[in-house]
Amino acid sequence: MKQAGGTKWNKYFVAGLLMTGLAVLLGILGMFWTPYSTTAMSAAEKFSPPSLRHFFGTDNFGRDIFSRVMQGLGTTVAISSLVVLFSGGIGILLGALTGYFGGLLDEAVMRVTDAVNGFPSILLTLVIISILGSGRQNVILSLGIVFVPSYVRIVRGEFIRLRDADYISRARLMGVGRLRILFVHILPNIFSVFWVSVMIGFNNAILAESGMSYLGIGVQAPDASLGNMLSDAQGYLQSAPWYALAPGLTIVWLVLGFSLFGEGVRRRSGVS
Amino acid sequence: MKYLGKKIITLIMTLFLVSAAAFLAFQIIPGDVVTSILGTEATPEREQQLREELGLDNPPIVRYFNWVAGVLKGDLGVSYRYSKNMNEMMPVAELIGDKLPVTLWLAAAAFVLIALISIPLGVFWAKCASVPKRGSACLSGFLDAALGVATQAAMAVPSFFLGILVTFLFGIVLRLFAPGGYVGYKEDFWSFLGYLLFPALSIAIPKIAMTARFLRNSMLTELRADYVRTAYSKGCTGRRVLYGHVLRNAMMPVVTFLGMIVAEVVAGSIVIEQVFGLPGIGRLLISSISTRDFPVVEILILYITFVVIFVYFIVDILYRVIDPRVSEK
Numbered sequence: 001m002k003q004a005g006g007t008k009w010n011k012y013f014v015a016g017l018l019m020t021g022l023a024v025l026l027g028i029l030g031m032f033w034t035p036y037s038t039t040a041m042s043a044a045e046k047f048s049p050p051s052l053r054h055f056f057g058t059d060n061f062g063r064d065i066f067s068r069v070m071q072g073l074g075t076t077v078a079i080s081s082l083v084v085l086f087s088g089g090i091g092i093l094l095g096a097l098t099g100y101f102g103g104l105l106d107e108a109v110m111r112v113t114d115a116v117n118g119f120p121s122i123l124l125t126l127v128i129i130s131i132l133g134s135g136r137q138n139v140i141l142s143l144g145i146v147f148v149p150s151y152v153r154i155v156r157g158e159f160i161r162l163r164d165a166d167y168i169s170r171a172r173l174m175g176v177g178r179l180r181i182l183f184v185h186i187l188p189n190i191f192s193v194f195w196v197s198v199m200i201g202f203n204n205a206i207l208a209e210s211g212m213s214y215l216g217i218g219v220q221a222p223d224a225s226l227g228n229m230l231s232d233a234q235g236y237l238q239s240a241p242w243y244a245l246a247p248g249l250t251i252v253w254l255v256l257g258f259s260l261f262g263e264g265v266r267r268r269s270g271v272s
Numbered sequence: 273m274k275y276l277g278k279k280i281i282t283l284i285m286t287l288f289l290v291s292a293a294a295f296l297a298f299q300i301i302p303g304d305v306v307t308s309i310l311g312t313e314a315t316p317e318r319e320q321q322l323r324e325e326l327g328l329d330n331p332p333i334v335r336y337f338n339w340v341a342g343v344l345k346g347d348l349g350v351s352y353r354y355s356k357n358m359n360e361m362m363p364v365a366e367l368i369g370d371k372l373p374v375t376l377w378l379a380a381a382a383f384v385l386i387a388l389i390s391i392p393l394g395v396f397w398a399k400c401a402s403v404p405k406r407g408s409a410c411l412s413g414f415l416d417a418a419l420g421v422a423t424q425a426a427m428a429v430p431s432f433f434l435g436i437l438v439t440f441l442f443g444i445v446l447r448l449f450a451p452g453g454y455v456g457y458k459e460d461f462w463s464f465l466g467y468l469l470f471p472a473l474s475i476a477i478p479k480i481a482m483t484a485r486f487l488r489n490s491m492l493t494e495l496r497a498d499y500v501r502t503a504y505s506k507g508c509t510g511r512r513v514l515y516g517h518v519l520r521n522a523m524m525p526v527v528t529f530l531g532m533i534v535a536e537v538v539a540g541s542i543v544i545e546q547v548f549g550l551p552g553i554g555r556l557l558i559s560s561i562s563t564r565d566f567p568v569v570e571i572l573i574l575y576i577t578f579v580v581i582f583v584y585f586i587v588d589i590l591y592r593v594i595d596p597r598v599s600e601k
Contacts, residue, residue, distance in 0.1 A: 119535070119577070119580065120535050120536050120538070120539030120580070122539045122542065122543070123539050123542075123573065123576060123577070126542075126557065126558075126561060126573075127294075127297060127569075127573055129561060130560075130561040130564070130566070130569050131297055131298065131300070133564075134562075207430050210430060210432075211430060211431075211432060211543060214432045214543070214546075215432075215543065215546055215558050216558070216562065217558065217561060217562060227432075230432065230433060230436065233436075234436055234439075234547070237436065237439060237440055237444060237451070238444050241440055241444075244433075244436050244440070248433035248436060248437070251430055251433060252425075252428050252429050252430075252433065255428040255429075255430070256424070256425065256428040259424065259427075259428060
C-alpha cells in the first residue's frame, strides 16, 4: 500500500519530528528549569525588546518571556498529553467493543458519537466547563470527554474491517479468547491508523487548551500557559508586540509541527 | 415531500432532546442558587419567598416543562447575576436582545467572506495544479506549492491569535481600523459593519484555507473522470469543461463542507468577540460561565445549538435541490 513518496524518513516526518521534538523538549525542560525565574519581576527591565539577554524580551512586569513561554509550553504539552491519553484510551476501549461485538451498545454509542461530532467542540467544552468549573483538571476532563468520539469512530471502523479477516477467524477456531483476539490480535494492527488520529488529537487538544486559557476559563494565573499569556499580552500590542508574538508563534509552531508529523506518520505507514 | 416531513419530525425531536439535555445538565451542579443570590441577606423567609418566585420548589420535571413553555412564549427566565435595579431581576431575554444581532452579523459577514474568497481561490488553485509541470508551466507549479504552504500555515494559526495578528497588522501598523473603537449597530450601521470586517476576516481566514484546499482536491478528482474526456472529445472548450462540468460536480461536497463550517463560524465568533471586544452573545456566554450565571448559559447554549441544527437542516434540503441524484436513492 505504499504511496508515491511514502518513504520511512519522508520530509514531513523529519520536519515534524524536529519541530515537535524541539518544542516538547523545551516544554519538559521548562517544567523543571527556566533560564530566569518565571515570577521574578524587574522594574528596570520592563518591556525590553528581544535581545541576547532575553530571547523573547520581557513583559509588563519585567519577567523574562522566554522562560514563561517554556513553562507555558510545559503546561500545554502536559495537558494535551493527558487529554490524548484519556480520550485515546477510552476511544480504543469503546471502539474495540462496539466494532467487534456490534449490537445494541454499538447502536447507542454511535448515536451519541454522531451527535457530538456534528457539534462544534468548543461549545460542548464550554458546557462541561460551566458545569465543572474552570481549572487544570477540569480542562483535561472536559477536553478528554469531548475528543472521545473522534477516536471511537476510527478504532471502531478498523475493528469492523479486521473482525472478519481470515487470521482472526482462524484464531477464533483455535480457541483464542475474545479479549486476546481484541487486544493481542487486532489492536496492534490498527496502530498505524490510530497514530495518525493521535497526531490530529494532539493538535486539537493544543488549540482547545490554549483557546480556553485565552478566554480565562482554562489554566488560571499565576500558572503560565500560552493561552493566558496571549490574553495578558493583548493589552500591550502597541508598545510591546513581541509579548503577544512569542506565545502566539509558539502555538503555531507546535500545531504546525504536529500537522507535519501526522502527515509524515501517515505517509510512512501508507494509510490513506 | 414525504422526506421533508420526516426531516422536520427529526428536527423537532432533536430540539426537544437538546433542550432536555441542556436543562438537566445544569440541575446536577451542586450548590443552592437561592443562597448565592441573597448572599448575606439570606433569612429562611426570604429564601422561601425567592424559591417560590423562581419556581424552584417544584420537582425538576415540572420545572423543565415550565421552562420550555416559557421559552416558547418568549419568557427566557431571569439572570442570577445581573439585576435591573434593587428589587427587580434582569430577564435573560433583555440581556440577550441587543447582543444577538452583533453575533449574527459577525457570523454572516465571516461566512460571506469565506464563500466569496474560497471558491474563486479554489478554482484558481485547481487550474494551477492541473497544468502539467514542465517548461513554461513552472509559474503555475510554483503557485500550487505556494498556496499549499500558505493554507497549511493559515490552518495552524488558532483563531484568537489570528485575531491578535489582524489587530496588530491592520489596526496598529496599517491603521485601517481603531482597535477597541467598536460602533454599535444602532448608532451607525455602516461603521458597525466596517468594524466587523476585521473580526470576520479573522474567523474566515482558516476556513478559507480549508475550503479552498477542499475544492482544489475535489476538482482535481473530477478532472480525472471519464466525462471530462468525453466533453473534450465532443469539442467543449477548456473553459466550458471547467466551469460547466467539473466545477458543478466538484461543488457538491464543498456545499456540505460549507454547511458544516457554519457551525464552526458561529462557535468561532464566541472566541473572536473576546479578541475584538465585540458585545455579542459569545462574550456574554463566557462571562456567564465565569460567574456561574446558569439561566443565561442555558439559554445561550440552547440558542446556539438551535442555530447549528437548523443550518444542518437547511444544508440537507439544499443538497437535494442541487444534486437530484440524492433524492433518487
